[in-house]
Amino acid sequence: MKRPWNRTDLPVYSISSKCNDEFNMNICTYVAGASMEPKRMTVAIYKETKTLALAEREKQFVLQLLSKDQLNLVKYLGFKSGFNTNKNAYLRKKDLIKTWNGFEVLKDALAYIHLKQIKSIDAGDHQLFLCDVVGFLNNLDAEGLTLNELRRKKIIRG
Numbered sequence: 001m002k003r004p005w006n007r008t009d010l011p012v013y014s015i016s017s018k019c020n021d022e023f024n025m026n027i028c029t030y031v032a033g034a035s036m037e038p039k040r041m042t043v044a045i046y047k048e049t050k051t052l053a054l055a056e057r058e059k060q061f062v063l064q065l066l067s068k069d070q071l072n073l074v075k076y077l078g079f080k081s082g083f084n085t086n087k088n089a090y091l092r093k094k095d096l097i098k099t100w101n102g103f104e105v106l107k108d109a110l111a112y113i114h115l116k117q118i119k120s121i122d123a124g125d126h127q128l129f130l131c132d133v134v135g136f137l138n139n140l141d142a143e144g145l146t147l148n149e150l151r152r153k154k155i156i157r158g
Helices: 050-058 068-079 087-093 147-152
Strands: 013-019 022-028 031-035 040-046 060-065 097-100 103-106 111-122 126-138
Touching: 013 050, 013 068, 013 103, 022 040, 022 050, 022 068, 022 087, 022 103, 040 050, 040 060, 040 111, 050 060, 050 126, 060 103, 068 087, 068 147, 087 097, 087 103, 103 111
Parallel strands: none
Antiparallel strands: 013 022, 013 060, 031 040, 040 126, 060 111, 097 103, 111 126
């Protein structure tokens, strides 16, 4: 039987982080609501990533809710380091990104959530952020990508 935290099916997000003209994207699944009023969310970003470095400097980032059709981006965004690979140049070349609220985002993401950091906590191998929701946009109506789909396709274990 799976460990308790691997039994639930959760949505898969991509984080778009930036500082000045530098952008990066990564995969994120450790996301939860924290408050209804004001609307707040928690997001854990893996340490030693360019996504985290940019998010810590800018103090804001965008969560992008991925669609099932974006499964092919998970290995590229999640398994390659932004310190060694210009992910956004690759995505621009493929015509997969646009600008929203000053951030480069994936054109075909289901939704965008602009977050501003309130507090940061060391959470082990991740840095945990409590964030205010600055704005959001429902972009497309389609089926969302989930952890169970990543498991079925053997992209992740657990």
